[in-house]
Amino acid sequence: AMIGKGEHRHFMLKEIYEQPQVIGDTLNAFVQATTGRITLPDLPFDIAAIPRVTVVACGTAFYAGMVAKYWLEQVARVPVELDIASEFRYREAPMPEGGLALFISQSGETLDTLEALRYAKRQGQHILSVINVGESTIARESHAVLGTLAGPEIGVASTKAFTTQLTVLACFALAMARARGAITAEQEAAISAALREVPARAVDVLNHDERLRVLAHEVSEARDALYLGRGTSYPIALEGALKLKEISYIHAEGYAAGEMKHGPIALIDEDVPIIALAPNDALFEKTASNIMEAAARGGKVLLLSDAPGVERMRDKVRWTVTLPTVHPFVSPILYAIPMQLLAYHTAVIKGTDVDQPRNLAKSVTVE
Numbered sequence: 532a533m534i535g536k537g538e539h540r541h542f543m544l545k546e547i548y549e550q551p552q553v554i555g556d557t558l559n560a561f562v563q564a565t566t567g568r569i570t571l572p573d574l575p576f577d578i579a580a581i582p583r584v585t586v587v588a589c590g591t592a593f594y595a596g597m598v599a600k601y602w603l604e605q606v607a608r609v610p611v612e613l614d615i616a617s618e619f620r621y622r623e624a625p626m627p628e629g630g631l632a633l634f635i636s637q638s639g640e641t642l643d644t645l646e647a648l649r650y651a652k653r654q655g656q657h658i659l660s661v662i663n664v665g666e667s668t669i670a671r672e673s674h675a676v677l678g679t680l681a682g683p684e685i686g687v688a689s690t691k692a693f694t695t696q697l698t699v700l701a702c703f704a705l706a707m708a709r710a711r712g713a714i715t716a717e718q719e720a721a722i723s724a725a726l727r728e729v730p731a732r733a734v735d736v737l738n739h740d741e742r743l744r745v746l747a748h749e750v751s752e753a754r755d756a757l758y759l760g761r762g763t764s765y766p767i768a769l770e771g772a773l774k775l776k777e778i779s780y781i782h783a784e785g786y787a788a789g790e791m792k793h794g795p796i797a798l799i800d801e802d803v804p805i806i807a808l809a810p811n812d813a814l815f816e817k818t819a820s821n822i823m824e825a826a827a828r829g830g831k832v833l834l835l836s837d838a839p840g841v842e843r844m845r846d847k848v849r850w851t852v853t854l855p856t857v858h859p860f861v862s863p864i865l866y867a868i869p870m871q872l873l874a875y876h877t878a879v880i881k882g883t884d885v886d887q888p889r890n891l892a893k894s895v896t897v898e
């Protein structure tokens with residue numbers, strides 16, 4: 532069937548707005564109706580016995596994988612290796628027998644990811660993929676597939692595929708944590724409750740659309756932008772910078788907030804907006820001090836945090852967006868949404884082709 536933009540001006544905006552629905556659909560596939568427990572379908576390997584996970588993907592899917600690395604290490608206590616597919620497939624990494632190789636791809640057709648999968652297979656790994664297009668080559672060549680139920684994604688810049696990838700990966704990390712006895716029943720219950728709440732909180736986040744549209748005018752004047760975050764907010768900073776580059780053609784860098792002093796701090800002046808992602812989690816104070824370092828050097832900071840974080844930092848930063856207070860485990864899923872909206876509105880202001888940015892392809896099936 533023909534897919535339309537509905538009431539929206541671009542596919543990208545339509546797909547951003549679909550997120551509460553498709554995150555909910557994706558989640559429902561893992562939530563046991565009676566108990567509310569997050570479970571996985573039967574897998575052809577034992578997740579409790581995996582010595583190491585290797586996560587490989589490209590582009591936005593790679594950043595989903597990076598969040599998964601933090602989650603898996605933190606809650607499932609399993610060692611995780613992470614690489615982009617175009618590097619991984621050629622670097623001849625030795626892989627311990629019986630490890631799990633995890634591939635993430637919206638299309639299921641990205642050539643580098645597919646070749647990385649074939650390499651991992653030759654290395655005796657169990658192959659698990661997180662895929663949006665069920666009838667795809669990567670899905671076919673995997674031992675098991677966990678589907679994202681994002682539906683067709685038309686905008687070249689990935690949005691709902693990313694947040695549904697995060698949703699699946701969160702469920703996987705939680706199930707693995709339980710299987711390995713790495714978390715208590717209370718911790719598990721708290722995380723699964725937080726996950727079930729994500730669709731409703733995503734609606735709250737979308738309510739900041741107009742505010743982000745106003746702030747996009749500031750970003751649209753810039754030649755460069757810097758995105759900062761720590762922990763699981765670091766991959767979201769990288770994804771925010773990627774979204775801005777892809778569709779507005781403004782140079783943007785994502786950086787680990789704690790690494791800023793080792794280089795990018797030299798770039799800071801009034802003309803480089805700094806987008807700081809700082810949910811009120813265990814790392815908040817660390818990020819807050821990095822934000823103050825940037826502000827002290829004339830940097831104009833847009834802070835994204837929840838109410839306590841915004842309260843604490845309001846007089847130190849130029850702009851704030853107050854996101855809902857949630858369990859820190861799920862904040863990367865929600866903080867991805869303002870990254871998308873900020874990039875979207877900036878691109879619209881700049882008059883670029885939002886759904887079909889120059890030089891980019893939706894799926895890269897060549898080297």
Ligand code: G6P
Nearest residue numbers: 590591592636637638641689892
């Ligand atoms: C292209 C797209 C990106 C996407 C990447 C990986 O570069 O423009 O949006 O993240 O490929 O695609 P995949 O289909 O493997 O997720």
